[in-house]
Amino acid sequence: MNNLGKKIGIVYHGRLDAAIALSLDLEKTARKTVASVWRAAAADEEGIRAQAIDSDVVVAVGGDGTLLRAARALAGCPAPILGVNLGKVGFMTELTASEALENMPRIVAVDGWIDTRAMLESSHASREDCFIALNDVVLGRGATCRIVCIETRIDGRLLTTYRADGVIVATATGSTSYALAAGGPIAYPQSRDILLQPVSPHLSLSRCLVLPPDAIIELAVATDRPATLSIDGQVDIPVLNGERVTVRLSNKVVRFLRFHPPTHFYESLTHKLKGEMHC
Numbered sequence: 001m002n003n004l005g006k007k008i009g010i011v012y013h014g015r016l017d018a019a020i021a022l023s024l025d026l027e028k029t030a031r032k033t034v035a036s037v038w039r040a041a042a043a044d045e046e047g048i049r050a051q052a053i054d055s056d057v058v059v060a061v062g063g064d065g066t067l068l069r070a071a072r073a074l075a076g077c078p079a080p081i082l083g084v085n086l087g088k089v090g091f092m093t094e095l096t097a098s099e100a101l102e103n104m105p106r107i108v109a110v111d112g113w114i115d116t117r118a119m120l121e122s123s124h125a126s127r128e129d130c131f132i133a134l135n136d137v138v139l140g141r142g143a144t145c146r147i148v149c150i151e152t153r154i155d156g157r158l159l160t161t162y163r164a165d166g167v168i169v170a171t172a173t174g175s176t177s178y179a180l181a182a183g184g185p186i187a188y189p190q191s192r193d194i195l196l197q198p199v200s201p202h203l204s205l206s207r208c209l210v211l212p213p214d215a216i217i218e219l220a221v222a223t224d225r226p227a228t229l230s231i232d233g234q235v236d237i238p239v240l241n242g243e244r245v246t247v248r249l250s251n252k253v254v255r256f257l258r259f260h261p262p263t264h265f266y267e268s269l270t271h272k273l274k275g276e277m278h279c
Contacts, residue, residue: 006108007036007055009079011048011070013062014041018086022097023061026084029104042066048073055079057110057257059100063087064177068232071119071134076252080114082107083256089272091176094258103259112259117173118192118213121250124229125243131231134254135174137247138230139219139239140166140199147202149222154196154215161222164201169194169217169247176272178233184208189265194249213249220244 008030012023023039030037038051042062052058052074060070060083067083074081083093084100095103106112120133131137141148150162170179172187175195180186184197185208192213198206211217221227221239229237229245239245258264 006034006057007038008034008108009048009052009055009058010037010039011042011058011060011066011073012039013066013086014043016062016086018097019061019066022084022086022100025101026059026061026104029101030108033105033108042069045069045073049077052077052079057082057107059084059107060093061086061097061100063090064092065234067092068134068234071117071254072132072232075119075132075134075250075254078255080110080255080257082112091272092173092256094256094260106259107257110257112257113262115189115256115258115262116253117189117256118171119250119252119254120169120171120194120247121252122169122229122231122245122247124237124239124245131235131237132250132252133174133232134171135177135232136168136170136179137245138166138168138178138199138228138233139221139245140164140228140230141223142226142228142238144225146223146225147200148227151220151222152196153218153220154211156216156218159209160205162198162201162204164204165199167219168197168199169219170197171195179208185210186269192249194247215248217247218244219247 010023013019060067085093122137152159172191175187179197182199194211196209227239
């Protein structure tokens with residue numbers, strides 16, 4: 001197959017020596033068969049977005065955190081991402097370092113199936129910009145170890161006022177992350193349902209709610225100290241008393257290049273959860 005017209009991106013964990021080294025090895029291998037290869041540190045989301053617009057595939061080298069950054073940068077972009085795991089668990093990654101080097105011809109040819117994942121969009125009453133998340137949007141207490149009250153509405157109707165450490169709004173992808181640690185269920189990866197999971201609720205509704213894809217969740221915080229809105233656990237925005245956050249499913253999706261069959265998620269689930277438990 002002629003791959004000389006292909007453009008390949010390599011995103012890497014900029015503070016992990018092994019990721020930097022592997023990204024250079026992958027670049028060297030890819031240049032043997034493609035016309036254009038670019039590299040960028042995962043923290044450079046704007047730079048990644050600019051380069052990825054006309055790329056054929058992007059390889060993300062690191063762990064789930066690196067993949068989260070790459071996913072936000074590529075939200076709505078047609079180029080799929082292939083994750084290479086150098087971390088501990090790697091729920092979203094696809095290959096090991098050695099497998100990535102061995103399979104570079106397949107990566108370049110985009111020879112696999114495309115796994116499309118839903119994303120969330122959150123807006124903050126005091127800000128004009130929106131934030132995209134692959135895993136979750138969390139509204140919770142800030143640095144002070146005191147519960148906050150979060151009035152929660154779904155499609156404009158009051159559900160409850162949580163007295164808790166916080167509330168997680170998660171995608172199916174995020175169901176194996178913070179929401180799982182807080183007691184939520186595991187959703188199948190391609191689901192477009194939205195999970196609403198309180199964190200350590202006190203005398204409040206404690207069960208996770210599974211909401212349809214068109215649900216609109218409004219969260220208003222009542223606190224005498226600044227709360228925090230967290231996007232994928234990587235972007236934190238202060239939220240003041242009475243301010244409202246709206247979360248809904250985004251019209252943007254992210255695509256992953258997969259070599260393992262769809263059932264691999266279930267086959268590896270127990271192994272990965274055991275690995276997480278022993279971190």
